[in-house]
Amino acid sequence: MTTPYQLYYWDGLQGRGEFVRLALEEAAAPYVDVARQKKGMPELLACLDGGQVDHPSFAPPVLRAGELLIGQTANILMYLGAKHGLAPRAEAGRLWTNQLQLTITDIVSEVHDTHHPISTNLYYEDQKKEAKARARDFREQRIPKFLDYFEGVVARNPGRGGYAVGSRLTYVDLSLFQLVEGLRYAFPKTMARLEPSYPSLIALRDKVALRPNIAAYVRSKRRIPFNEDCIFRRYPELDK
Amino acid sequence: MTTPYQLYYWDGLQGRGEFVRLALEEAAAPYVDVARQKKGMPELLACLDGGQVDHPSFAPPVLRAGELLIGQTANILMYLGAKHGLAPRAEAGRLWTNQLQLTITDIVSEVHDTHHPISTNLYYEDQKKEAKARARDFREQRIPKFLDYFEGVVARNPGRGGYAVGSRLTYVDLSLFQLVEGLRYAFPKTMARLEPSYPSLIALRDKVALRPNIAAYVRSKRRIPFNEDCIFRRYPELDK
Incomplete structure (x- = not known):
């Protein structure tokens, strides 16, 4: 992958985005956590807007992988699993x-x-x-x-x-x-x-x-602590 | 398909099983609605029991397709979609x-x-x-x-x-x-x-x-009427 993945999820909470982050981190796949960047929120909201993207999502998380824009956590994981050896092939x-x-x-x-x-x-x-x-x-x-x-x-x-x-x-x-x-x-x-x-x-x-990749991630600042905005x-x- | 599919879902209600039935009916795929047959309930319950099957489901619907036993409605539909031209190939x-x-x-x-x-x-x-x-x-x-x-x-x-x-x-x-x-x-x-x-x-x-296949199905006795045991x-x- 030369272009990093772009992950769109609310800033400030782990939420459903965290299931995607863990797969990206384990795979050591480069990604940008878009809404945690400056001015990232309008980009996140665009993923939910059928006027701006072909395949709008009902809710985050959303993953951009090259030309693909993929929503629904389990769907994103199915995609990443196939690309990064995190699921069986058969x-x-x-x-x-x-x-x-x-x-x-x-x-x-x-x-x-x-x-x-x-x-x-x-x-x-x-x-x-x-x-x-x-x-x-x-x-x-x-x-x-x-x-x-x-x-x-x-x-x-x-x-x-x-x-x-x-x-x-x-x-x-x-x-x-x-x-x-x-x-x-x-x-x-x-x-x-x-x-x-x-x-x-x-x-x-x-x-x-x-x-190793998970342990390093959990210790890093990329891992948002659990808090009362989360699902948990x-x-x-x-x-x- | 020579062996019909076997669908395992509670008798007496449409529920989540109905999403699977509609795909099977549209595809004109032969299937047995197991729990609606005499003595079908133990077979349904076996699908939920890890002592009896390799891939137990947390809940019905479950579809048996030859050697495969598949649970979760969207997962079953993904499988049927690929087999019966009810989803894009790309x-x-x-x-x-x-x-x-x-x-x-x-x-x-x-x-x-x-x-x-x-x-x-x-x-x-x-x-x-x-x-x-x-x-x-x-x-x-x-x-x-x-x-x-x-x-x-x-x-x-x-x-x-x-x-x-x-x-x-x-x-x-x-x-x-x-x-x-x-x-x-x-x-x-x-x-x-x-x-x-x-x-x-x-x-x-x-x-x-x-x-035609959906219209015929909805008029048939195979379509259980909506009722107050259903999700709806x-x-x-x-x-x-």
Whole structure:
């Protein structure tokens, strides 16, 4: 690649953009995080505007790769996975990888709704009571259901190395790392209680954290700290 | 195909399985709707069980295509699109089609949450107040935001024929048909008010409805009527 990728995502939060950043960082692919540059916001907004681009996205993240403008996190990762050896080449493996990523998409969307169960157009403070009820269900029912699933996928993967798919790292492993990190940030008490039940998943998280490119990225200023603008938010009243 | 596809989805509702059924019906692909057969439920449940299948799904729909077992609606459609000429062959077109389908996935998930904003594990009646608040936001903010987007996509598509992508029917067109049908069922007053703003999208819906295989399917007993077990539910108190 001579032209760097351009990643369009809101500045100031990890959000869904972070799943893309982790793949770019692992691949050591050059990229510009456009909205974090001076005057980057109008360029981000142009990606959402059908008057300005042929394939507008409904929402960020968006990745520009040469002539291509690609939206939807799992779609971007499918593209990057194929280009950078972060997904199997054979059809069955590609489909399985994409299926797992879409299931991560599902839980990430549910994480968001723990603090915004009624409307993304209202403040958290205006839906706090409903958020408490939804977060309780999420902690007690949904986190275990999703993590049981991912634990089973990793534990039963016949490939060597403790990955989710086959015997090599894929973008799904990077996303599972981010999912565990995000859940730990937002629901520390819940995760402290649950993690012993997920040894394979946590071992995978640890393995990803030790990869040189990921370790360097997480220590760098390019990694935005978790905060309460993110999908993963630490509101103590939502964790018990 | 000599072996018919096997579709695994809950009996008694259209749900997410319907997006897959529409693609199979348009393609005139032979398929068995497994859970609607006698003793089909254990087979469906096996698809979710990592002890019984190599690639268990978190939830239906699941499609068996020969050796492949594929989960996640958009993933299944990507597979069927490639096999049955329901998606472009070139990379840019495939990615754009998948991106649009994932955006349909997003609104479908939000439709579900209008009647279950707190928990899928509670009855609607136990979260009716919160459902009213969420449905109001959905009607006033989210439906227009998503339909504005899809209207723009269809209206600005430079391909001939009024489709969403290029100059030929894709699985996204079938899913947009189903989205409009579902929204009309669940939110008839809202849709009656909004539809005049979406002439290209509604023309596309009409075009899909007239396709011989789709028209025959919709009239058949294979098409389960909309009902209040579906994602799209007609609760008059949620529509105004």
